[in-house]
Amino acid sequence: GENVEQHPSTLSVQEGDSAVIKCTYSDSASNYFPWYKQELGKGPQLIIDIRSNVGEKKDQRIAVTLNKTAKHFSLHITETQPEDSAVYFCAASPFSGGYNKLIFGAGTRLAVHP
Amino acid sequence: DTAVSQTPKYLVTQMGNDKSIKCEQNLGHDTMYWYKQDSKKFLKIMFSYNNKELIINETVPNRFSPKSPDKAHLNLHINSLELGDSAVYFCASSQVFTPQGTTNEKLFFGSGTQLSVL
Numbered sequence: 001g002e003n004v005e006q007h008p009s010t011l012s013v014q015e016g017d018s019a020v021i022k023c024t025y026s027d028s029a030s031n032y033f034p035w036y037k038q039e040l041g042k043g044p045q046l047i048i049d050i051r052s053n054v055g056e057k058k059d060q061r062i063a064v065t066l067n068k069t070a071k072h073f074s075l076h077i078t079e080t081q082p083e084d085s086a087v088y089f090c091a092a093s094p095f096s097g098g099y100n101k102l103i104f105g106a107g108t109r110l111a112v113h114p
Numbered sequence: 115d116t117a118v119s120q121t122p123k124y125l126v127t128q129m130g131n132d133k134s135i136k137c138e139q140n141l142g143h144d145t146m147y148w149y150k151q152d153s154k155k156f157l158k159i160m161f162s163y164n165n166k167e168l169i170i171n172e173t174v175p176n177r178f179s180p181k182s183p184d185k186a187h188l189n190l191h192i193n194s195l196e197l198g199d200s201a202v203y204f205c206a207s208s209q210v211f212t213p214q215g216t217t218n219e220k221l222f223f224g225s226g227t228q229l230s231v232l
Contacts, residue, residue: 032219043118043204043223044157087155093219101170102221104157 002027004092006105014113019080021108023090024072030092033066033073034102038087047088048075080112117141118224120205126230127195134191135227137205145169146188147206147221148180157204163188164210195231202226 003026013019025033031052036044050057050064050073057064061080066073077084087109091102120137127133139146147170148160162170163182177193188205205224 034220036221036223038155041225043206043225044221045223046220049220089157101159101162102219103159107155107157109155 002030002092002094002103004090004103004105006090006108008108009106010109010111012111012113013080015080015082017080019077019084019110019112021075021088021090021110022072023074023092023105024070025092025103026071027092027094028068028071029094030103032093033064034091034093035062035064035075036089036091036104038089038107040086044089077110080110082112082114085110085112118205118207118222120203120224120227122227123225124228124230126232128232129195129197131195132191132193133195133229134189135203135205135229136187136189137224138187139205139207139222140186141207141209141222142186143207143209143222144185145208145210146182146185147208148188148190149204149206149223151202151204151226153201161188161190192229195229197231200229200231202228 006023034049037047038044061078063076087107089107090105093102118139145164147162151157160174161180165185166182179191182188204226206221208221
């Protein structure tokens with residue numbers, strides 16, 4: 001089955017700096033890669049996603065890149081702000097037949113210091 | 115209005131008890147899920163229902179029994195609670211099949227139920 005590894009487990013940056021979180025996956029059949037942000041006491045919330053037919057996607061300060069050959073994908077946050085502090089999860093989905101079975105990475109705790 | 119709501123938010127109980135967690139979504143989605151998040155924040159899928167039909171059933175003890183009375187509700191009943199069941203349980207939903215004939219994997223999560231078994 002699919003296995004997703006995520007690094008680093010914790011990341012501390014100064015406000016305004018960039019943050020990069022990296023994930024690798026094992027199942028070449030996976031074709032959907034979302035990123036979720038979880039704030040304290042809340043459920044994960046989708047912030048950006050990418051499909052296997054795209055190499056890069058950007059949404060304001062957030063971007064995701066995908067290298068299918070190497071089976072890794074990354075989340076880039078530019079100009080970080082204190083409200084970006086949260087736990088971020090990557091996930092991979094060997095989506096088939098209409099049924100989503102997201103396999104999550106272990107999470108990265110991002111702390112943005114003013 | 116809360117899109118995916120689950121109750122209770124906190125559940126503290128003794129070992130051996132039976133408890134239920136309820137989940138409702140008002141997004142009109144056709145698929146609902148239960149995820150378990152352990153103390154290390156690791157998220158793992160437990161079950162998934164599409165239009166009241168069980169479609170994903172991971173290796174979960176049969177003490178856990180999901181029930182979907184309709185496509186807007188997915189409840190989780192746990193029998194004979196054990197210490198290791200302590201975790202945060204998240205309900206989620208998605209609209210897998212869209213009117214345009216495409217598929218949509220975006221999950222919407224509830225705010226979680228923190229279960230503590232003493």
